[in-house]
Amino acid sequence: MNFCEQSAIALAALVKTGAATAGAILEAHITRIETFDPLLNCFTDRTFTRARAEAAAVDSSIAAGKATGPLAGVPIAVKNLFDVAGLPTRAGSKILRKGKPAEQDAPILKQLINAGAVLLGALNMDEFAYGFVTENAHDGTTRNPHDTARIAGGSSGGSSAAVAAGFAPITLGSDTNGSIRLPAGLCGIFGLKPTYGRINRHGTFPFVDSFDHLGPFARSAEDLALVYDLLQNEDAATPSLHRKIDSKRVATLAGWFEEGAAPEMLDAVASVATAFGASAKVILPEAAIARASAYCITAFEGGQLHKHNLIAQPENFDPATRPRLIAGALQPAETIYQAQRFRTWFRAEALKLFDKFDILLAPATPCTAPLVGQKTMILDGKEVPVRPNLGLYTQPISFIGLPVVCVPVVSTGLPRGVQLIGAPASEGLLLAASALLQSMGTVAAPVAALA
Amino acid sequence: MAAEEIDTYLEAASLLLGLPIDPEHYAEIRVAFIVLRAQAAMIAEFSLPEDVEVAPRYTP
Numbered sequence: 001m002n003f004c005e006q007s008a009i010a011l012a013a014l015v016k017t018g019a020a021t022a023g024a025i026l027e028a029h030i031t032r033i034e035t036f037d038p039l040l041n042c043f044t045d046r047t048f049t050r051a052r053a054e055a056a057a058v059d060s061s062i063a064a065g066k067a068t069g070p071l072a073g074v075p076i077a078v079k080n081l082f083d084v085a086g087l088p089t090r091a092g093s094k095i096l097r098k099g100k101p102a103e104q105d106a107p108i109l110k111q112l113i114n115a116g117a118v119l120l121g122a123l124n125m126d127e128f129a130y131g132f133v134t135e136n137a138h139d140g141t142t143r144n145p146h147d148t149a150r151i152a153g154g155s156s157g158g159s160s161a162a163v164a165a166g167f168a169p170i171t172l173g174s175d176t177n178g179s180i181r182l183p184a185g186l187c188g189i190f191g192l193k194p195t196y197g198r199i200n201r202h203g204t205f206p207f208v209d210s211f212d213h214l215g216p217f218a219r220s221a222e223d224l225a226l227v228y229d230l231l232q233n234e235d236a237a238t239p240s241l242h243r244k245i246d247s248k249r250v251a252t253l254a255g256w257f258e259e260g261a262a263p264e265m266l267d268a269v270a271s272v273a274t275a276f277g278a279s280a281k282v283i284l285p286e287a288a289i290a291r292a293s294a295y296c297i298t299a300f301e302g303g304q305l306h307k308h309n310l311i312a313q314p315e316n317f318d319p320a321t322r323p324r325l326i327a328g329a330l331q332p333a334e335t336i337y338q339a340q341r342f343r344t345w346f347r348a349e350a351l352k353l354f355d356k357f358d359i360l361l362a363p364a365t366p367c368t369a370p371l372v373g374q375k376t377m378i379l380d381g382k383e384v385p386v387r388p389n390l391g392l393y394t395q396p397i398s399f400i401g402l403p404v405v406c407v408p409v410v411s412t413g414l415p416r417g418v419q420l421i422g423a424p425a426s427e428g429l430l431l432a433a434s435a436l437l438q439s440m441g442t443v444a445a446p447v448a449a450l451a
Numbered sequence: 452m453a454a455e456e457i458d459t460y461l462e463a464a465s466l467l468l469g470l471p472i473d474p475e476h477y478a479e480i481r482v483a484f485i486v487l488r489a490q491a492a493m494i495a496e497f498s499l500p501e502d503v504e505v506a507p508r509y510t511p
Contacts, residue, residue, distance in 0.1 A: 210507055289497050292490035299487055307470060314473055322476060327483035330464040335491040341499055343506035388486070 003028040004166035005447045008074045008223045011169065012116065015062060015073035022055035022062075022073025026118055029075045033120065033167050036450045039148055041140045042162040044080050045087050045122040051075065054118040069115030070226060071170075078172045079159045080122035081129060082106045083203040091205035092125040092155070094138045094316045095309055106203025108172065108214060108231050115230050120168055123158025127318035129174055129207045130302055130325070131155050132182050132390040133370075137318040141372050145448035146188055146415055150369035153183030153390070156217070160187040163217045164415075166447035170218055170227055174204060176211045177294055178364075178394025181406040184217055185364030185417020188408040189445040190224045190434065191217050195424045196401025199231050208301040211294065211398055219445040221434035224405065228427060235428055243432035249358040250278035250433075253421075256287035257362040257393050260379040265363040268409040268416040272361055275442040276433070282353055282360070290346045290396035293339035295388070299328025300336050320387070347400040354423040359433055362393050364406045364417030397421055405430040407443040418443075452488055457481065 003011065003025045014020040030048055037043050058073045078084065081091040083102035090097040105113065113119065124142045126134055134142040134157025142157040144150040145165040152161040156173025160183035163171050173180045175193040184191025192215045199214045206212055216227040222241065229238045252273050258266060273279070284290075303310070303325040310317070310326055317325070353360065366379055366389065376383045379392075397404055397419065403426055406417045422430045437443040452460065461484060465472050472480055 286497065289493050292493040295490045296487055296494065299483075307468075311470060314476060319479070323479040323483040326470065326472065326476070326480045327487055329470055330461060330468065330484065331487055331491070332464075335487075335494060337505060338494050338499070339491075340505035340507060341503050342494055342497060345499055345503050347506065 004032045006169065007220045008071060008169040008218065009226060011074050012070055012072045015058065016068060018062065022058040022118060023052070025073050026051055026055040026075055029120065029167060036165060037167065039450070040143050040145060040161055040165055042123050042142055042158040042165065042167060043077070043121045044090065044124050044139050044158070045084070047084065047119050047121045051118045051120050054113065058116055058118070070230070071112060072116035074117050074170060075120050075168045076112055076117045076170045077120045077123050077159070077162055077168045078109055079125050079156050079174060081125065081174060081205040082109055082122070082172060084109065084119065084122055087122060089205050091129065092127040092136055092139065095313065096205070107200050111230055112227070117170070123162055123171060125158055126155035127321040128302065128306065129155040129176055129179055130321050131387065132178065133387060134158065134183070135320070135372065137320065143372065144187055144369045145450060147369065150371055150414070151186065153186035153369065155179040157183050159217050160184050160189060160191065163187070163189045163219055164445070164448050165450060169223060170216060172214060172216055175213045175215060175398060176207045177298060177398055178391040180215050180217065181364045181394045181404055181417065181419055182390055184406040185408070186369040186415060188415025189217055189219055190221060190408065191215065191406040192224050192228055192427070193398065193404045194228065194232065194427055195403040198234065198425070198427070206305065208298050211298065213398065219447070221431060221438045224434065225431040228431065234425070240428045241432050241435045243429060245276055245433050245436055246358070247277035249356070250276045251280035251282045251357045251360055252278070253284055253360050253362040254281040255283045256396070257284070260366050260392065261363050262367040264368060264411070264413065265366060265416055268411065268418050269361050269363055271409055271442060272407070272418045272437060275437055275440050280357070282357065284353065284396065285349050286346060287396040289342060290399050291392060293342050294395040294399040296331060296335050296339050299324055300331050303329025343399060350400055350402065351423070358422065358426065358429055360421040362419045362421060364394065364419050365390055366392055368414035368416055393419065403427045403430055405434045407434050407437055408445045410442060410444050457484065
């Protein structure tokens with residue numbers, strides 16, 4: 001059996017029944033990482049010594065007949081903006097990597113370790129989470145396991161590529177403007193951006209306080225639901241995975257969320273709508289202004305957060321990050337004030353849609369994964385820069401904190417992700433919808449073939 | 452905002468906020484600022500009802 005192709009739930013079952021040891025599962029994953037990560041560049045820090053100790057502790061517990069958690073012996077890894085005991089929390093930067101090591105794990109990482117997980121290390125990202133490409137000037141580019149000439153997306157590119165590559169069945173990332181949904185879509189895996197405020201962000205490096213979310217990546221809807229359940233305390237997603245989905249309450253977002261999308265992305269959305277039997281289309285009004293508002297607030301808050309270092313050591317920033325942070329910090333207060341007022345209006349408009357619908361569909365990205373180093377792409381017949389435009393369809397949604405599961409739609413060619421967007425606190429329904437699509441064969445996340 | 456006005460604004464804002472711009476970085480910051488102003492113009496052009504308040508709330 002190839003342990004690296006198994007789900008987290010399957011691996012934990014093997015460990016709990018004695019069919020495999022946590023140690024053997026860990027070593028299989030370490031071997032795969034050592035073989036293929038030089039090609040992909042997912043890991044910035046490897047914590048294999050710690051992982052071996054954690055796996056040995058799980059195996060000892062099993063041998064002693066003690067209870068183990070639902071992630072017994074499951075290898076995991078986290079974006080390098082999570083505190084990991086003993087490592088500086090670099091957040092993709094040069095500036096922070098010489099800092100004092102974290103004294104303890106971030107609380108949500110600790111929750112997974114307490115459930116029996118084994119930490120493999122920390123993963124690459126765009127500097128300070130400000131980007132959609134994971135082409136990091138300090139740590140290099142993370143490549144897409146499905147086509148290594150292409151980007152994995154970002155900013156949680158290491159987290160998504162590691163799951164797609166079979167380095168770990170579960171990773172954690174963060175999403176401020178699309179940084180879970182976008183790389184999940186480009187790498188062909190599942191990603192969950194929960195409702196704003198749903199998961200404890202303590203022990204992670206911030207970006208934009210009122211947009212920042214944490215969440216998991218996985219290769220199955222069940223794994224995604226299990227990890228979500230472990231990380232939040234407000235309801236139980238796992239027992240509700242077999243919920244019925246009312247086709248009349250599923251709609252495709254038209255207008256902004258279709259304009260500019262490549263035909264294969266619209267096909268992916270259409271195949272999900274067809275699977276649900278949903279034909280309705282709706283408009284989320286003024287999504288372009290929502291995206292503009294998120295763009296300006298992000299640059300402003302990010303610029304203010306890093307202002308002291310932009311003054312003291314601008315030369316140590318990634319050249320892709322620095323100009324946007326400085327320009328952002330220099331914006332007039334009026335823009336930010338009006339953007340925050342618009343946010344109130346836009347949220348109210350979005351919530352009206354949920355009177356009639358439970359799930360809204362939209363592409364995760366306007367196109368499949370661009371090439372590494374690609375500067376421009378064609379959107380709606382126009383040549384536009386890659387970096388700011390990959391998040392066109394994710395930014396308006398995180399702007400108002402709605403929960404989203406990004407699902408990998410089965411297709412020939414490069415991976416393509418579709419956002420299942422729900423009302424606040426409807427993660428259980430979105431996870432059930434993802435499981436239904438998976439059972440129908442509409443979505444799937446096989447491990448990428450690497451050689 | 453005309454080209455020279457952008458330069459004037461950036462110079463003044465940089466001074467006012469105490470955030471100096473290295474001349475080597477100026478051109479790329481200027482480009483990023485122009486992109487932001489285009490986004491800001493979309494926000495400014497949208498007419499919001501007067502009673503709409505900012506999204507973040509202070510809770511005592």
